[in-house]
Amino acid sequence: MRRGARITPTQKRSRERMERILSVATELIAATGSDAMRMSEVAERSGISIGSLYQYFPDKRAIIAALAERYHETSRACISEDLADVQTLGQFRDAFSALIETYYQLFLEQPAMRDVWSGTQADKTLLDIELLNSRENGDLVASTLAKLMPAADEAALATKAFLVMSLGEATMRLAISVTPEEGRLIVETYKRMALKELTSK
Structure with a gap:
């Protein structure tokens, strides 16, 4: 349901x-x-x-919650699919960058997404849904990184991945609220910052 x-x-x-x-x-x-x-x-x-x-x-x-969950399902499916065959940090960087591009395009092509996400910010129940989504997406990213960096602290990886995925939501809302040129710079900056933090040992 x-x-x-x-x-x-x-x-x-x-x-x-x-x-x-x-x-x-x-x-x-x-x-x-x-x-x-x-x-x-x-x-x-x-x-x-x-x-x-x-x-x-x-x-x-309830309608907004259902739409938010639909977008969550799409993002989880994309992350699971794109990270499934990652074997090296180089491949992870490429896959993560591609994921951010896919997500950015979804926001650009589906203007309702921005408003749905904005609607979640003012409602505790809806905000909990977004937080759960960020945590679940972060878990997918962290589990991949744990395999690639076995010496890394898994709890620290989970926290970093949760933060990065949560900031990703805010990044997309910001990027589509400004000019396309500035939006592109924001997305590229986010990718560099996120990958530097996620892959640091």
């Missing part, structure tokens, strides 16, 4: 309805922001009654 959702859709029709709700919500957030999104408009554009919408999501926060 997605975090915040009231029911777990098992039938095809229910799954399709939930996907439609989340798709409509994404479009509305991209157009006007999460603050302006109204449950009544989500229901209307999804072609369902407001009562049916509340059966899936009790409030707007």
Whole structure:
């Protein structure tokens, strides 16, 4: 079940309805922001009654939580896949840089992501979801580095990776809020700083 959702859709029709709700919500957030999104408009554009919408999501926060979890799932899948075959620190540097580029492109191509992430900052429950995501992504990075640097302190690696992945979220929000030229410089600076810290012994 997605975090915040009231029911777990098992039938095809229910799954399709939930996907439609989340798709409509994404479009509305991209157009006007999460603050302006109204449950009544989500229901209307999804072609369902407001009562049916509340059966899936009790409030707007639950929709944002579900979208945040969807983005989390995408990021975890990318990290797992790209780090799976890493055997050397050189390969790790290349893979990590590619991951940051992929994530940056996701933010650029999906403007709703920025607003969803911004919405998580003002809500304790949603912020906990983001922190969990950063920790899980950090664990993936730390476990890879532990294999490449067996003499390194694993607890220190975990802390550094957690911090780097958490700062990555803030970096992307900042990078797409400024000019493309400055955004590119911010991303490149983050990659250099992150890799220097992650691979230092």
